[in-house]
Amino acid sequence: MPQKLDYLRESASQTAGPYVHIGLAPGAAGFDIYRQELGHDIAGPNAAGERIRVEGLVIDGMGSPVKDVLLEVWQANAAGIYAHPEGGGEVEEGFRGWGRVITDFETGEWGFDTVKPGAAMGRNGRLMAPHLNLWIVARGINIGLNTRVYFDDEAEANAADPVINMIEWEKRRASLIATRSMRDGKPVYRFDIRLQGDDETVFFDI
Amino acid sequence: MKQAEFYQRDRRLQPPALTPDYKTSVARSPRYSMISLQNSVSEITGPVFGHNDIDPIDNDLILNYAKSGDPIGERIIVHGRVLDENARPVPNTLVEIWQANAGGRYRHKKDSYLAPIDPNFGGCGRTITDENGHYFFRTVKPGAYPWRNWVNNWRPAHIHVSVFGSGFAQRLITQLYFEGDPLIPHCPIVKTIPDPDAIEQLIAKLDLNATIPLDSIAYKFDIVLRGRRSTMFENRLEGN
Numbered sequence: 001m002p003q004k005l006d007y008l009r010e011s012a013s014q015t016a017g018p019y020v021h022i023g024l025a026p027g028a029a030g031f032d033i034y035r036q037e038l039g040h041d042i043a044g045p046n047a048a049g050e051r052i053r054v055e056g057l058v059i060d061g062m063g064s065p066v067k068d069v070l071l072e073v074w075q076a077n078a079a080g081i082y083a084h085p086e087g088g089g090e091v092e093e094g095f096r097g098w099g100r101v102i103t104d105f106e107t108g109e110w111g112f113d114t115v116k117p118g119a120a121m122g123r124n125g126r127l128m129a130p131h132l133n134l135w136i137v138a139r140g141i142n143i144g145l146n147t148r149v150y151f152d153d154e155a156e157a158n159a160a161d162p163v164i165n166m167i168e169w170e171k172r173r174a175s176l177i178a179t180r181s182m183r184d185g186k187p188v189y190r191f192d193i194r195l196q197g198d199d200e201t202v203f204f205d206i
Numbered sequence: 207m208k209q210a211e212f213y214q215r216d217r218r219l220q221p222p223a224l225t226p227d228y229k230t231s232v233a234r235s236p237r238y239s240m241i242s243l244q245n246s247v248s249e250i251t252g253p254v255f256g257h258n259d260i261d262p263i264d265n266d267l268i269l270n271y272a273k274s275g276d277p278i279g280e281r282i283i284v285h286g287r288v289l290d291e292n293a294r295p296v297p298n299t300l301v302e303i304w305q306a307n308a309g310g311r312y313r314h315k316k317d318s319y320l321a322p323i324d325p326n327f328g329g330c331g332r333t334i335t336d337e338n339g340h341y342f343f344r345t346v347k348p349g350a351y352p353w354r355n356w357v358n359n360w361r362p363a364h365i366h367v368s369v370f371g372s373g374f375a376q377r378l379i380t381q382l383y384f385e386g387d388p389l390i391p392h393c394p395i396v397k398t399i400p401d402p403d404a405i406e407q408l409i410a411k412l413d414l415n416a417t418i419p420l421d422s423i424a425y426k427f428d429i430v431l432r433g434r435r436s437t438m439f440e441n442r443l444e445g446n
Contacts, residue, residue, distance in 0.1 A: 051207025
C-alpha cells in the first residue's frame with residue numbers, strides 16, 4: 001500500500017462581496033444589532049507611544065477610489081510586542097493591536113487612530129522597522145491582500161528592514177512607506193493603496 | 207512552546223486575483239506578483255478574542271434581530287469545525303457570518319433587489335469555536351438572487367464566512383454553499399476557484415443526524431485554515 005500524506009487542504013477563499021459590512025461592520029450597513037462591534041479601538045487608553053492617525057484610499061486600476069473596502073490592521077505596541085501569547089511579551093491592558101475599518105461609501109477614504117508601533121523582532125534575530133500589517137478585502141478581490149505600512153520618518157530603520165530589502169525592485173519599496181504630516185497638532189500618515197498600475201502597492205504572499 | 211510557522215499557502219487551490227468572468231476583479235486585481243515572505247512574528251501572531259467580545263445570542267440569527275416574530279424561511283442549523291491542515295481543531299477563534307434573507311435580499315442600504323426586507327432578520331451572526339474547534343449557528347436558508355455581472359447571473363444560496371485562526375496569516379473569508387443547489391456550477395464567483403475539489407469543499411452537506419425533527423434541517427460545514435509546522439529538531443526548537 002502506498003504511503004499517503006493525509007493533510008487537509010485549506011478552504012478556498014471567496015470574495016467578501018459588496019455587503020461585507022453586514023457581517024463585519026453592521027452599523028455601516030444601516031442597522032444596529034450587536035452590543036458592540038469589534039475592531040474600533042486598536043490601542044486602548046493605556047498604550048504607551050505616540051498617538052497617530054493613518055488614512056488613505058484604495059485605488060483601482062481605473063484610478064477610481066474603491067468605496068466598499070474593509071481593512072484590518074494588525075500591529076505591535078510601541079515596544080514592538082504583539083498582543084498574543086507568542087507576541088514577545090506583555091502588552092498594556094486594553095492594547096489589542098487589531099482594528100477593522102471600512103471606507104466611506106461616498107469618498108472611499110478610510111482612516112484609523114492608533115499608536116505608532118515599535119520595531120519587532122524579525123527572522124534570524126534581525127529587527128524589523130516599525131510597521132503595521134494590513135489585510136484588504138472587497139468585492140472583486142478574490143482573496144484578501146496582505147501588505148505592510150512603514151513610516152517615512154523611520155528612514156534608517158526602513159533602510160535596514162529585512163522585508164523591505166527583500167523587494168528586488170527598489171522603486172516599488174516606496175509603495176509601502178506612509179507619509180507623515182501634522183494636522184491640528186496631531187501626526188497623520190497618508191497611505192494610499194494602489195491595486196494596479198506602475199506604482200502598484202507591494203502585496204505579500206505570507 | 208513556541209509556535210512554529212504556517213505552511214505555505216497552496217495558491218493552486220485558491221482563486222487568482224484576475225478572473226475576468228467575475229468582472230469586478232478586472233480593475234481590482236493586482237498585476238505584479240506577490241512578494242513571498244517567510245513568517246515572522248507579524249504573521250504567526252493574530253488577534254485574540256474572548257467571550258466578552260460577543261453575546262451568547264449572537265450565533266442565533268433566528269432570534270438576534272427578531273422584532274415581532276420569527277424570520278420567514280426554512281429554518282436551518284449550520285455547524286462544523288474549524289480545523290487546520292493537520293486536522294487539528296482551531297479552538298477559541300472568532301467565526302462571523304452574513305447572508306441574504308430567505309427572499310435573497312440583504313439588509314444593506316446598498317442592496318436594492320426587489321425581494322422584501324424581512325423585519326425580523328438581520329442576516330449576521332458570530333460565535334467563538336469551543337475547545338475542539340466546534341461552532342454552530344441557527345438561521346434561515348438564504349435565497350438565491352440575481353446580480354449584475356452577465357445579464358442573467360444568479361448567486362447560488364450562500365452564507366459568507368469570516369474566520370481568524372491563531373495567526374494573521376490564517377485570516378480567511380469564504381462562502382458556504384448548499385449541497386444540491388443547481389446554481390453552483392453556473393456561478394462566476396464560485397468558478398474563480400480553479401480546483402473542483404476546492405469548490406466541493408465549500409459545499410455544506412445535508413446532515414440528517416444534526417437535524418432537529420419537526421423543527422430545523424442541518425448542514426455540516428468544516429472550515430480548514432492553514433496548518434503549522436510542528437516537528438521538533440534539537441537545532442531548531444521552534445519547529446521544522
